[in-house]
Amino acid sequence: MAFSKIAAENLGGSTLPALAGGSLTGIAGIDGVQVWNMTTAFQGAGSPNWGDIIANWSSSAPTNGNGAPLVGTAPVTQSSGIFTFTSTGFYLVQFICSVSDNTGADKDIFGTIKLTKNNSTYNLAARSGMSLTEASTYRSATATILLDITDTSNQKVKFAADGIETSTYCYGHGDYQHTYALFWRLGDT
Amino acid sequence: MAHKSGIEIDLMMYLASLHQGQWFGFDNSGNREYENVVIHDDTKSLPTKAECEAGIIQMKKDWNVE
Numbered sequence: 119m120a121f122s123k124i125a126a127e128n129l130g131g132s133t134l135p136a137l138a139g140g141s142l143t144g145i146a147g148i149d150g151v152q153v154w155n156m157t158t159a160f161q162g163a164g165s166p167n168w169g170d171i172i173a174n175w176s177s178s179a180p181t182n183g184n185g186a187p188l189v190g191t192a193p194v195t196q197s198s199g200i201f202t203f204t205s206t207g208f209y210l211v212q213f214i215c216s217v218s219d220n221t222g223a224d225k226d227i228f229g230t231i232k233l234t235k236n237n238s239t240y241n242l243a244a245r246s247g248m249s250l251t252e253a254s255t256y257r258s259a260t261a262t263i264l265l266d267i268t269d270t271s272n273q274k275v276k277f278a279a280d281g282i283e284t285s286t287y288c289y290g291h292g293d294y295q296h297t298y299a300l301f302w303r304l305g306d307t
Numbered sequence: 308m309a310h311k312s313g314i315e316i317d318l319m320m321y322l323a324s325l326h327q328g329q330w331f332g333f334d335n336s337g338n339r340e341y342e343n344v345v346i347h348d349d350t351k352s353l354p355t356k357a358e359c360e361a362g363i364i365q366m367k368k369d370w371n372v373e
Contacts (some may be wrong), residue, residue, distance in 0.1 A: 159319055162327035174332040174349045181337055218314070220370055286329060290315065292339055 130265040143280035151205075153187035155180055162282060167177030169278040170232070171297075172199035174290060181293040193301040201275050201299070203267045210302040213277045214295075215256040217250065219286040225249040229259035237272045241296060250286065258297075264306050291307060317370050318344075321362045326351050 157176045173228040177198050179187055193209060194201045203209060215229030227250070232241035246259035267273050277289040278298055289296045314320065318341060322331050330348035333339050341356045354362065 158329070158332040159323045160327075160329045161323045171329065173329045176335070178335070285318075287314075287323060291319075292333060292337065 122132060126266065132287060136300045147189045148190070148302055148304055150191040150193040150301070151189040151222070152163045152176060152193050152301050153297050154194075154201070154299045154301070155292075156188075156297040157292040159287050159291070159296075161287050162284040166174075169230075169280045169282055169288075170199060171277050171279065171288075175199065175221055175299075176292070180291070183294070191303070193303040198278050199223055201301070203270045203273065203303075205303070206267050206270060206307045208304040208307060209265045209267055210262070210300075211243075211244075212260060212262045212300040213261050214258055214298055214300075215246075215248075215277075215279050217248065217279060217286055218254070218256040218289065219250045220254055221285045222253050223250055223255075223284045224253065224281075224286045227259070227286065228258070228278075228281045229261045230261050230278040231261045232276050232278060233263075233265070234274050235269075235272055237274060241278060243275070245280065257262070258282045262287075264304075266306055316363060316367045316370055318359055319361065320364050321359055322353075322367060325354070325362075 154169055154175050154177050158174040177187065177192070177196070179185055192204060194203055197273040211231060213229050213231050217227055222261055227246050228249070229247040230242055232240040234240045244261040244263035246261040248257040248259040249258060282288055310359060320369060321346065328348070330346065331339070332345045332346050332347060334343045336343055341359060341362040344353055
């Protein structure tokens with residue numbers, strides 16, 4: 119059947135966006151996408167942060183990139199590894215964590231997204247595990263979560279390379295993205 | 308020359324090997340030289356430039372990158 123023959127009521131009725139003057143209305147599209155890059159590698163989790171990535175985040179383009187890694191309005195701001203959402207709404211958050219160990223195995227590493235709901239206590243919200251089964255192996259893990267942010271003062275996220283041992287490197291670089299986070303603001307809550 | 312993983316054995320990798328965690332970084336100049344190192348952990352100190360240069364050479368030997 120040609121598309122022109124499908125009755126409007128069979129396309130979802132009133133839930134469809136409206137056409138107004140040739141433009142679609144009623145669609146809350148993605149209005150902010152941003153990449154944050156961890157610009158410096160580190161080795162081992164280390165006290166007192168135990169893998170939490172608290173420094174060396176940059177929202178600038180890596181040297182080998184092209185143009186600012188931002189579309190629309192910045193979805194987040196960052197301070198000491200804490201990411202604060204700039205407005206309420208639905209967000210897709212993704213963390214890519216890259217690791218290697220040149221000297222031995224490290225079988226329990228997790229790229230982790232941690233969420234606080236009270237601007238204090240952070241809990242695991244998403245994690246993706248990986249295993250370096252022998253020396254000089256190389257892995258990356260991607261953790262992803264969809265969040266409904268209703269309180270920007272108390273609901274925040276941070277990222278961690280949980281469980282990395284003393285000889286394992288979590289890789290980051292200023293010339294290119296290696297360990298990094300992406301934020302999409304999908305629409306209003 | 309880079310390690311077989313593609314990782315360049317440079318100042319960043321040498322400094323990362325000295326202590327656990329994120330004890331250092333680089334300023335926002337985009338220049339990742341000795342003069343641009345920023346210390347995040349006051350309990351750690353930056354080796355001299357000569358010590359870093361020697362350390363990078365040794366690390367390349369240790370990682371079989373020569």
